[in-house]
Amino acid sequence: MTPRPNLHTHTLHSDGDFTVEEVVRAAARAGLTHVAITDHFETSKVAHPLRRASLERYIGEVRAVGKAYEGRVKVLAGVEIDTNPERCALSELPFALLNRLDLVLFEYVEDPLQGGVPLSELRPLCEALTVPFGLCHWDMDRIFRGRRPEWLADRLSALGAFVEVPTSQHYARDGRFLYEHSERFYRAFAGKVRVSIGTDTHHALEEVGNIGRGMEFLRANGLCGQLLFNGQG
Numbered sequence: 001m002t003p004r005p006n007l008h009t010h011t012l013h014s015d016g017d018f019t020v021e022e023v024v025r026a027a028a029r030a031g032l033t034h035v036a037i038t039d040h041f042e043t044s045k046v047a048h049p050l051r052r053a054s055l056e057r058y059i060g061e062v063r064a065v066g067k068a069y070e071g072r073v074k075v076l077a078g079v080e081i082d083t084n085p086e087r088c089a090l091s092e093l094p095f096a097l098l099n100r101l102d103l104v105l106f107e108y109v110e111d112p113l114q115g116g117v118p119l120s121e122l123r124p125l126c127e128a129l130t131v132p133f134g135l136c137h138w139d140m141d142r143i144f145r146g147r148r149p150e151w152l153a154d155r156l157s158a159l160g161a162f163v164e165v166p167t168s169q170h171y172a173r174d175g176r177f178l179y180e181h182s183e184r185f186y187r188a189f190a191g192k193v194r195v196s197i198g199t200d201t202h203h204a205l206e207e208v209g210n211i212g213r214g215m216e217f218l219r220a221n222g223l224c225g226q227l228l229f230n231g232q233g
Ligand SMILES: [Zn+2]
Pocket: 008, 010, 080, 200
């Protein structure tokens, strides 16, 4: 069966409007195979991020909801980490706890508009992680303009990072999705770099199932086989 995952959502644990259970229920209703809860972790970017002291309780809640939805939708626990070091103390991240998650998303890596650290500085963090990690809502077309897609694919492959296809309307420019602008990069990921798909839902439950067009994009670029959690549960 082809997976239908949404690996990027927010809840009341950071800046989302809904509980974990409400997001998961929406995912089950939409016929998704996987849904990841990925709240903002220890960043001053949002008023009430998920804190280190609450991480264990958060994981426990996601696991409990996952158990209640067993057989309907696979529920994954994740976080989203802001890579601007002025907003998030990257060197102080609690890796032992983070490694109890199912995945970790990094936002703004190498993005000059957001002050995210370069991939080279992300490497020690990635090496401390034993769980899948990747780059979310990444505007590769803008950040790596003039670079060869194969150059980026090789760097990501060496790092072991996946790259998300962000399906939210929020991630568009000039009437096209950012992932469409970056298609040349995704094409170069074939056989090299894993991919994920995420809606980055915060405020609308009907958004949770919004992965159709992104899945079509992955299919068109021969990337479905490299989708994270493909073939699991
Ligand atoms: Zn997000």
